[in-house]
Amino acid sequence: MRLRPAGLAAAGIALLAWTALAGSEFTVTLLDYIGLYALVALGLVLLTGIGGLTSFGQAAFVGLGAYATAWLTTAPLPGWLAWTGGSPWAGLLLGLLITGGVAWVLGTVSLRLSGHYLPLGTIAWGLSLYFLFGTLGFLGGYTGLAGVPPLSLGGVALAGSRQLFWVIWAVLLAAMLLVGNLLDSREGRAIRALRGGMVMAESMGVDTARSRIAIFIIAALLAGLSGWLYAHMQRFVNPTPFGLPIGIEYLFMAVVGGAGHVWGALLGAGVVTLLKQWLQDILPRLLGESGNFETVVFGILLVVVLQRAREGLWPALAAFARRVLPLAAARRPIDAAAAPLARRAPPARGDVVLEARGLTRRFGGLVANDGVSLAVRAGEVLALIGPNGAGKSTLFNLLSGVDDPSSGRVVFRGRDMTGRPSRESAALGLGRTFQHVRLLPQMNVLDNIAIGAHLRGRPGLLAGLCGAALRLDRAAERRLLAEAARQARRVGLGDDLHAPAGALPLGRQRMLEIARALCADPCLLLLDEPAAGLRHLEKRALAQVLAGLRDEGMAILLVEHDMDFVMGLADRVVVLEFGRKIAEGPPERVQNDPRVLEAYLGGVE
Numbered sequence: 001m002r003l004r005p006a007g008l009a010a011a012g013i014a015l016l017a018w019t020a021l022a023g024s025e026f027t028v029t030l031l032d033y034i035g036l037y038a039l040v041a042l043g044l045v046l047l048t049g050i051g052g053l054t055s056f057g058q059a060a061f062v063g064l065g066a067y068a069t070a071w072l073t074t075a076p077l078p079g080w081l082a083w084t085g086g087s088p089w090a091g092l093l094l095g096l097l098i099t100g101g102v103a104w105v106l107g108t109v110s111l112r113l114s115g116h117y118l119p120l121g122t123i124a125w126g127l128s129l130y131f132l133f134g135t136l137g138f139l140g141g142y143t144g145l146a147g148v149p150p151l152s153l154g155g156v157a158l159a160g161s162r163q164l165f166w167v168i169w170a171v172l173l174a175a176m177l178l179v180g181n182l183l184d185s186r187e188g189r190a191i192r193a194l195r196g197g198m199v200m201a202e203s204m205g206v207d208t209a210r211s212r213i214a215i216f217i218i219a220a221l222l223a224g225l226s227g228w229l230y231a232h233m234q235r236f237v238n239p240t241p242f243g244l245p246i247g248i249e250y251l252f253m254a255v256v257g258g259a260g261h262v263w264g265a266l267l268g269a270g271v272v273t274l275l276k277q278w279l280q281d282i283l284p285r286l287l288g289e290s291g292n293f294e295t296v297v298f299g300i301l302l303v304v305v306l307q308r309a310r311e312g313l314w315p316a317l318a319a320f321a322r323r324v325l326p327l328a329a330a331r332r333p334i335d336a337a338a339a340p341l342a343r344r345a346p347p348a349r350g351d352v353v354l355e356a357r358g359l360t361r362r363f364g365g366l367v368a369n370d371g372v373s374l375a376v377r378a379g380e381v382l383a384l385i386g387p388n389g390a391g392k393s394t395l396f397n398l399l400s401g402v403d404d405p406s407s408g409r410v411v412f413r414g415r416d417m418t419g420r421p422s423r424e425s426a427a428l429g430l431g432r433t434f435q436h437v438r439l440l441p442q443m444n445v446l447d448n449i450a451i452g453a454h455l456r457g458r459p460g461l462l463a464g465l466c467g468a469a470l471r472l473d474r475a476a477e478r479r480l481l482a483e484a485a486r487q488a489r490r491v492g493l494g495d496d497l498h499a500p501a502g503a504l505p506l507g508r509q510r511m512l513e514i515a516r517a518l519c520a521d522p523c524l525l526l527l528d529e530p531a532a533g534l535r536h537l538e539k540r541a542l543a544q545v546l547a548g549l550r551d552e553g554m555a556i557l558l559v560e561h562d563m564d565f566v567m568g569l570a571d572r573v574v575v576l577e578f579g580r581k582i583a584e585g586p587p588e589r590v591q592n593d594p595r596v597l598e599a600y601l602g603g604v605e
């Protein structure tokens with residue numbers, strides 16, 4: 001008999017409940033702290049491990065949640081808040097509102113930063129909020145606010161750690177369930193796509209700025225929720241637990257546990273909290289003097305984890321469990337009977353789909369594209385060729401909305417798309433692949449392909465996030481996955497649906513990118529060197545797929561260096577040299593054009 005992961009989780013929860021009932025006061029208090037820390041680490045899993053945005057400032061959001069409720073429940077309230085009666089539940093509402101609002105403002109400002117500037121930005125506001133907590137008189141300065149009342153449910157005060165245990169862990173498990181649901185959805189794929197790079201995500205139609213803000217706010221709300229529980233557990237708040245060192249510790253928990261996995265948050269919080277406790281006991285005894293030696297050990301451990309198990313402990317633990325336990329594979333069934341997704345009205349064969357009108361792109365003094373014009377029609381394959389550095393990739397970026405021309409216009413399906421973001425072209429039916437494949441290697445083939453269908457399931461962001469978290473999106477999700485499976489089969493990936501995309505050989509990864517583009521129901525495909533790195537048979541299969549798509553009326557523009565591939569497939573060829581178009585026409589004519597031979601061979605006798 002095979003064990004189901006959900007069964008294992010239920011056994012773990014039962015063990016936890018038993019520990020809470022039978023364990024000592026000390027053990028239960030430790031479990032309470034693990035639960036509180038895991039809530040914050042869960043936000044970091046979403047934000048950092050999955051969304052790729054590193055934050056050192058989460059402790060400050062915990063502080064906002066804690067101070068909001070501590071103030072509301074202890075201070076003399078102004079008239080407009082009198083209706084709350086100083087209730088902890090109103091404190092929760094206020095805390096979440098303040099945390100969400102501050103996160104929205106900070107996110108709007110700091111998520112514009114990229115690379116290492118973003119973590120530096122989070123350190124800056126993490127420090128600022130910490131000092132703000134200590135400076136504001138009505139928050140009690142560095143002494144803090146005392147006399148915070150306990151939570152009460154149905155008239156029963158939850159004053160002890162044993163009673164609070166049930167609340168903390170119920171909140172944590174519910175949050176883990178909701179975040180897990182969210183990640184297993186259309187919005188979740190969009191969030192995961194952020195890690196594959198903004199260019200890829202935007203090309204699939206994801207509004208990356210909105211998705212980044214959304215996960216930033218969700219992570220902050222989870223931290224604020226933890227702060228609320230913390231304040232009513234401690235019954236006292238001061239700034240110390242909300243400073244930068246604790247912010248770093250939260251990140252440490254997520255990284256150690258496995259920042260890319262929901263369960264990694266719990267594992268990391270558990271391991272770090274227990275280890276810290278143990279080290280604080282044992283190190284002073286071993287060394288014969290007191291001090292924060294555990295911090296030194298944590299620093300060393302972090303280096304070891306980053307070197308030896310960069311993905312954290314959870315993937316290693318899961319792999320071990322798969323080896324020793326008869327675990328059932330978690331495969332989502334594909335509902336072949338799911339209603340097909342709606343399709344866009346295709347352009348008539350022969351209609352101009354995409355036009356470049358006098359495109360020029362200058363990089364300083366270098367003119368990478370110089371007044372290039374071309375048109376791609378429905379039902380044809382147009383190949384863009386030219387020696388290295390001729391300006392093909394630059395033109396591709398202009399046509400797909402990744403870059404803006406210095407002058408000239410891009411017209412797609414009759415609309416001027418010059419200067420518009422690539423997701424708007426994607427919405428109009430432009431699908432693309434990349435010169436260097438961009439996919440999510442850990443995610444399976446099916447989900448990678450389904451990212452392409454992002455714009456074909458269309459609830460707004462908030463409805464999408466809530467619907468996914470509450471599993472209200474299952475019917476739509478079945479249709480998206482059925483479509484992804486259909487496209488996978490179309491390019492010959494039908495047997496690889498559940499394999500991690502990173503495990504495929506390069507040729508099949510390129511096919512995956514084509515299936516992902518097809519999943520968007522495009523009328524134009526831009527393929528950047530699709531045959532690069534493919535073996536002979538793979539190239540033949542690719543040519544067959546592309547010829548089939550052309551016969552269905554697809555417009556295809558491809559950049560390619562492999563001349564046999566181009567000449568066998570293309571209906572027309574455009575040749576660039578030094579950024580200028582030097583020839584255009586059917587393959588046989590272009591092949592014999594003296595200017596083309598000159599460009600490629602450096603002259604003809």
Ligand SMILES: Nc1ncnc2c1ncn2[C@@H]1O[C@H](COP(=O)(O)OP(=O)(O)OP(=O)(O)O)[C@@H](O)[C@H]1O
Pocket residue numbers: 363366367368386387388389390391392393394395
């Ligand atoms: N972001 C940039 N900044 C400065 N110069 C650039 C930039 N992108 C491209 N270039 C320059 O523009 C010219 C055209 O480059 P591009 O990559 O478009 O050529 P290509 O035909 O795609 O070459 P390859 O076949 O080698 O990929 C090159 O001289 C390149 O160095």
